[in-house]
Amino acid sequence: MLRYPHLFEPIRLGKTTFRNRMFASPISERALDSRNRPNNDCIAFYEQKAMGGAASVCVGDCVVDTKNGLFGEFMVHLDDPGTHHALNLLSAAVTRQGAVASVELQHAGLYAYGSRAAGSAVYGPCAGVDSLGNEYQEMPEEIIEKIIASYAGAAAWAKLCGFGMVTVHGGHGWLLSQFMSSKVNLRGDKWGGSLENRMRLPLAVIDAIRKSVGPGFPIEIRISGSEVTPMGYDLDEGIAIAKMLDGHVDLIHVSAGHHERKEVFTVTHPSIFSPDSANIGYAAAIKKHVKTPVASVGAHCDPELLEEIIASKKADVVEMARALMADPDLVTKARMGKPEEIRPCLRCLACFSNLITNGQIYCAVNPMIGREPEYRCTPVPAVKKTVLVAGGGVGGMQAALGAAKAGHRVILCEKSGRLGGALRCEETVSFKSKIRDYLAYQARQMAKSPVDVRLNTAVTPALASELRPDVIIAALGARPTVPPVKGIDGDNVLSAEEVYDHPEKVGQKAVVLGGGLVGVELAIHLAALGRAVTILEMMPALNSGGNILHQLALDGEIDRRGIALALGTRAVEITGRGVVGVPAGEEGGAPALFEADTVIYAIGQTPLWAEADALRESAPEFYMIGDCHVPKNIMQATSMADAAVRNIGRVL
Incomplete structure (x- = not known):
């Protein structure tokens, strides 16, 4: 008897049967060769x-018209005949595993920045200027007809390359949604104005695709149920759009928001501040008005909730992106009735941010992502060793679990009475529930593993001499850096860690020293508790720590919570009245008092490098990972732990 019978009921789209109701939504991996294959x-x-x-x-970011529709680099060019071999290999790899391979057909329209950079014309439904100040032209009818043919050709090409479905991207502000929108499409001809005219292009595209792929071949279309911005259309218009699509496609995939509007980025890509299945309401509303099956996307991760969504007919399909990176085996574990074994997604947006800044997807909690081929050929260690892990934070637990899985004898020592390290202090923060879920997941994995866990035990050279390990992995973490500011030892001064443990110690007015992720998240937490908060930061901007998309979510909360920012300001003294600051980088700048009952420092972490280094000679193999090496983030701790474990015994 299946625990989630509705989730695992097959669904038939066109003439194709899909084995369950959980789809991997379009995502761009960007691991392409120099010719975008x-x-x-x-x-x-x-x-x-x-x-x-x-x-x-579904393979995301596959452009149908490279000349006029290219958003940026690292997009598969479906109008390139040279992609045939690589795309066939990709579709075959997915299909042999029992899934239906799909490609996302995309055209950026007025946001075709890549085409613009290559010297090509850029078109929207009407002429105008984009948010970056770039002019674009009204799309002439001959280009419209060319684009319709491009979609049809791309779909036929995908089918020829072995794909079993196409996903037409008609949402998030791209070309087709530009034509659908009453706010963007102000044309006076048959391609604009009324709903019927605004839908003429997307329907023509779908009809042309149907002719090119033949009857029964599944066509999915992704739309924004609402663009959730005054600059875009609302849910009523989204319902009207869906009703026009009804019967023309096999699946209406309902997302929300607009990719190129920062203020709604975290609607399209729900953040740590969003609930699970955050956007299901849009799909549920549309499903009431159409006969075509409806899919929902957005923060889907909990099988119990997903089962309820399908059972209550809010949607026919749920689509997931980040949850299937945190744990690609989520679906199999749900089918086995083991939701507690699913590795939780932190919804931290580190994956997407890293993709944008570094061109590669990695996951904060799953070191395999972006390195999948390595895991297919990892040899079993020839020699089993005794591994001593010093520190029971996320990095230490990752290392211990990985070493135990590889067959080594593992001892993990944690000097406190609990596993989880510094992140334990954030357990009660409302928007940190995913951190709490992940720590609970790691604790469950530890409990069922053969790891010898020793709490209230600090690893010293003497203990190491007694245990005689072959390998030591130092994951000792870091401590809050205390800024050299006059008055820092005052009774009204606390560290961020202390405040997380005892928020009741904070007065009604608080100043947070430091505009990095720790300081900003703490400020949001305190504001949510009713405190008036000011963030004082020396740099001219807040520091995202490289997670630029998470910063968008934080920026939204700063605005919503009314948190004051004092950027480009250096603290010179803390008094009983608050913090005295001066303009950073200026000599003789006028001081200003930022009134506060409580001053909190969150300027960074100092690695426990010396404590870790003291263990260097206590075992033949020695690894230093995570914050005691270089304080950074969960992704770094996880990936370093994984790399250390995979190196154990590599040199015999």
Whole structure:
């Protein structure tokens, strides 16, 4: 008897049967060669989702018109005949795992920045200027007809390359949604104005695709149920759009928001401040008005909730992106009735941020992502060793679990009475529930593993001499850096860690020293508790720590909570009245008092490097990971722990 019978009921779209109701939504992995063709890493990334049980796996960012529709680099060019071999390898990899392979057909329209950079014309429904100040032209009818043919050709090409479905991207502000929108499409001809005219292009595209792929071949279309911005259309218009699409496609995939509007980025990509299945309301509203099956996307991760969504007919399909990176085996674990074994997604947006800044997807909690081929050929260690892990934070637990799985004898020592390290202090923060879930997941994995856990035990050279390990992995973490500011030892001064443990110590007015992620998240937490908060930061901007998309979520909360910012300001003294600050980088700048009952420092972490280094000679193999090496983030701790474990015994 299946625990989630509705989730695992097959669904038939066109003439194709999908094995369950959980699809891997379109995502761009960007592991392409110099000619924008999928390489082996790219193929392995998508195959992993199929291996994990997803019914469909969609390759995102596949452009149908490279000349006029290219958004940026690292997009698969479906109008390039040279993609045939690579795309066939990709589709075959997904299909052999029992999933239906799909490609996302995309045209950026007025946001075709890549085409603009290449010297090509950029078109929107009407002439105008984009948010970056770039002019674009009204799309002439001959270009419209050319684009319709481009979609049809791309779909036929995808089918020829072995894909079993196409996903037409008609949402998030791209070309087709530009034509659908009454706010953007102000044309006076048959391609604009009334709803019927605004829908003429998307319907023509779908009809042309149907002719090119033949009857029964599944066509999915992604739309924004609402663009959730005054600059875009609302849910009523989204329902009207869906009703016009009804019967023309096999699946209406309902997302929300607009990719190129920062103020709604975290609607399209729900953040730590969003609830699970945050956007289900848009799909549920549309499903009441159409006969075509409806899919929902947005922060889907909990099988119990997903089962309820399908059972209550809010949607027919749920689509997931980040949850299937945190745990590509989510679907299989749900089918086995083991939701507690699913590795939680932190919804931290580190994956997407890293993709934008570094061109590669990694996951904060799953070190396999972006490195899938490595895991297919990892040899079993020839020699089993005794591994001593010093520190029971997220990095230490990752290292201990990985070493135990590889067959080594593992001892983990944690000097406090609990596993979880510094992140334990954030357990009660409302928007940190995913951190709490992840720590609970790691604790469950530890409990069922053969790791010898010793709490209230600090690892010293003397203990190491007694235990005689072959390998030491130092994961001792870091401590809050105390800023050299006059008055820092005052009774009204606390560290961020102390405040997380005892928020009741904070007065009604608080100043947070430091505009990095720790300081900003703490400020939001205090504001949510009713405190008036000011963030004082020396730099001219807040520091995202490289997680630029999480910063968008934080910026939204700063505005919503009314948190004051004092950027470009250096604290010179803390008094009983608050913080005295001066303009950073200026000599003789006028001081200003930032009134506060409580001053909190969150300027960074100092690694426990010396404590870790003291263990260097206590074992033949020695690794220093996470914050005691270089304080950074969960992703770094996880990936370093994983790399250390994979190196154990490599040199005999």
